[in-house]
Each structure stands twice: as C-alpha cells, then as structure tokens.
Amino acid sequence: MSISQGFRSLPGYFEPAAQIRLVEAIRCVIADAPLYVPAMPKTGKQMSVRMTNCGSLGWVTDKERGYRYQAVHPVTERPWPAIPCALLDLWSGVAGYPAPPEACLINYYSHAARMGSHRDADEQDFAAPVVSVSLGDDAVFHVGGPGRNDPKTRMTLRSGDVVVLGGDARLAYHGIDKMLPGTSSLLGEGGRFNLTLRRVTKPGS
Numbered sequence: 001m002s003i004s005q006g007f008r009s010l011p012g013y014f015e016p017a018a019q020i021r022l023v024e025a026i027r028c029v030i031a032d033a034p035l036y037v038p039a040m041p042k043t044g045k046q047m048s049v050r051m052t053n054c055g056s057l058g059w060v061t062d063k064e065r066g067y068r069y070q071a072v073h074p075v076t077e078r079p080w081p082a083i084p085c086a087l088l089d090l091w092s093g094v095a096g097y098p099a100p101p102e103a104c105l106i107n108y109y110s111h112a113a114r115m116g117s118h119r120d121a122d123e124q125d126f127a128a129p130v131v132s133v134s135l136g137d138d139a140v141f142h143v144g145g146p147g148r149n150d151p152k153t154r155m156t157l158r159s160g161d162v163v164v165l166g167g168d169a170r171l172a173y174h175g176i177d178k179m180l181p182g183t184s185s186l187l188g189e190g191g192r193f194n195l196t197l198r199r200v201t202k203p204g205s
Contacts, residue, residue: 006167041066129166
C-alpha cells in the first residue's frame with residue numbers, strides 16, 4: 001500500500017543521549033505550562049491524551065470554542081514557554097520551509113491513550129510540513145490519504161523517531177491506534193511524549 005508523497009519516516013533521528021536531553025527540556029516546559037486534559041468541541045468529551053504546548057502559539061481545544069491556536073495556556077493563562085533549541089534545529093534540518101515553527105504541541109500518551117484519525121488543518125499555510133517526534137514507549141501509527149476512509153498504512157513508531165507530513169501528505173489523515181507498554185525505559189512513568197512542530201501563520205502575515 002502506498003503512502004502519500006511527502007510523507008517521510010526518519011527512524012532513530014534522535015540517538016539515546018539526545019532523547020534524554022530532549023525529555024529534560026520537555027519536562028522544563030511542562031513545569032512552566034502543565035499538562036492538562038483537553039476536550040472535544042461541542043460534546044465536551046475529554047481526550048485520552050494530556051497536552052501542553054511551547055512556542056509563540058499553542059493548539060488547544062475545548063467544548064465552548066473548539067479547535068484553535070492561542071498565545072496563552074488555557075488553565076494558567078500564561079504565555080507558552082519557548083520551543084527547545086533541539087526542536088528548532090530539527091525543523092531547520094527537515095522541514096524545508098523558510099520560517100521557523102510557531103507551535104510545538106506536546107501530547108502525553110499513557111498506556112491506555114489513543115488518538116483518532118484526524119488531519120492537522122487549523123494552520124494558514126499547508127506548504128509548511130508537520131514534524132513529529134516520538135519519545136518513550138512504542139506506538140502503532142497509521143497514515144492514510146486526504147479522505148477519512150482512504151486506505152491506511154500502519155507502522156510502529158519508536159523512541160527517537162521523526163515523521164514529516166509534507167507535500168501531498170500534509171493533509172493526510174493519521175492517528176495512534178495503540179500504545180505498546182514497556183517497550184522503552186526513557187520515561188520513568190512509562191508512556192510516550194509526542195512532539196508536533198507546526199507553522200501556524202504565513203510568513204509576513
């Protein structure tokens with residue numbers, strides 16, 4: 001089964017020592033911008049992941065106002081922390097886009113967490129890719145096409161892996177089917193961090 005052109009999988013992009021440093025940086029972000037439980041628009045159903053952000057903008061969702069980007073944490077109402085340098089370097093190395101990311105969504109997956117099939121479509125410029133980093137336990141990831149019911153390819157994402165959704169794959173449906181507990185010792189609490197770098201606005205807008 002083919003995957004949309006523009007999808008790239010970069011296994012083991014971050015070596016173990018770099019993963020440890022990146023987790024330390026993410027824990028500093030979380031100390032300033034705590035993980036919280038997001039809710040779906042309209043229904044208010046809680047998602048199974050906990051999330052936070054870093055960067056000038058952060059992606060949030062709640063029952064009342066739905067999916068959006070905003071400059072402050074929805075609970076603390078403080079500005080998001082800065083994106084760690086290692087992630088800015090990653091973007092520079094793989095994104096092929098002339099402006100830096102503005103948002104890094106941090107999702108924490110417990111062993112029971114999932115992420116339904118979705119596409120990232122709340123940004124202004126789809127020429128900018130979505131760059132995703134996996135840290136911690138393995139997860140079964142799926143990616144399809146621009147239609148929700150398009151055939152899907154599944155693969156296991158491991159700690160240190162990077163995925164790039166660009167080109168035709170920029171608006172491909174994707175998600176996490178299940179976690180594979182105990183497959184990594186990186187996080188003392190178990191589970192997985194997924195870090196998703198995004199450019200929200202068009203340069204110069």
